[in-house]
Amino acid sequence: MLHQGNRFSSLIIIYAIFSLPSLMLKSEGLEHIVGDSTGWELSTNYTNWTQGREFHVGDVLVFNYDKDQHNVMQVNSTAYADCGKDNYISLYTKGNDSIVISEVGEHWFICGVDEHCEKGQKLSIDVAS
Numbered sequence: 001m002l003h004q005g006n007r008f009s010s011l012i013i014i015y016a017i018f019s020l021p022s023l024m025l026k027s028e029g030l031e032h033i034v035g036d037s038t039g040w041e042l043s044t045n046y047t048n049w050t051q052g053r054e055f056h057v058g059d060v061l062v063f064n065y066d067k068d069q070h071n072v073m074q075v076n077s078t079a080y081a082d083c084g085k086d087n088y089i090s091l092y093t094k095g096n097d098s099i100v101i102s103e104v105g106e107h108w109f110i111c112g113v114d115e116h117c118e119k120g121q122k123l124s125i126d127v128a129s
């Protein structure tokens with residue numbers, strides 16, 4: 001007969017064995033190279049790039065671009081729609097920016113340089129949990 005305490009610690013160990021791998025998977029996430037090999041630039045249709053892709057919390061978006069020509073602004077839906085550049089949420093300018101997705105829902109990114117957003121350099125993603 002198992003002692004009550006032993007039974008409890010066995011349960012803890014079993015729980016740990018089954019939950020650890022999924023916790024580890026969750027923290028790793030997938031890396032999405034925005035625009036694949038063409039990166040973040042003017043002639044890619046980023047709506048097309050998102051087709052067939054799934055984004056989850058913990059995934060990483062990587063923006064590769066020439067930092068003298070582009071940047072990445074995370075904005076709200078209004079600024080995404082009208083290419084407003086004054087009230088961004090975050091601004092990235094390194095040219096190889098990794099952005100960890102931390103929230104479920106829609107996320108919007110535009111290029112804040114000149115009229116690039118107006119010309120189509122914008123990305124909208126829908127993040128699942």
Ligand SMILES: *[C@@H]1O[C@H](CO)[C@@H](O)[C@H](O)[C@H]1NC(C)=O
Pocket residue numbers: 043044045048
């Ligand atoms: C985006 O996809 C549409 C339809 O799938 C296609 O007509 C269009 O040429 C694509 N645009 C680019 C820039 O690849």
Ligand SMILES: *[C@@H]1O[C@H](CO)[C@@H](O)[C@H](O)[C@H]1NC(C)=O
Pocket residue numbers: 076077078079087
């Ligand atoms: C986006 O931000 C602007 C400026 O802060 C604000 O006026 C607008 O209502 C916001 N849009 C949404 C959908 O929250």
Ligand SMILES: *[C@@H]1O[C@H](CO)[C@@H](O)[C@H](O)[C@H]1NC(C)=O
Pocket residue numbers: 094096098
């Ligand atoms: C980004 O580029 C800089 C140089 O421009 C380099 O030092 C850095 O290691 C790069 N970071 C990543 C994550 O590639």
Ligand SMILES: *[C@@H]1O[C@H](CO)[C@@H](O)[C@H](O)[C@H]1NC(C)=O
Pocket residue numbers: 045046047048119120
């Ligand atoms: C990108 O392609 C989609 C169809 O996949 C189209 O609806 C949209 O207008 C295109 N955007 C641009 C800026 O051409």
Ligand SMILES: [Cu+2]
Pocket residue numbers: 041069070071111112113116117121
């Ligand atoms: Cu740009």
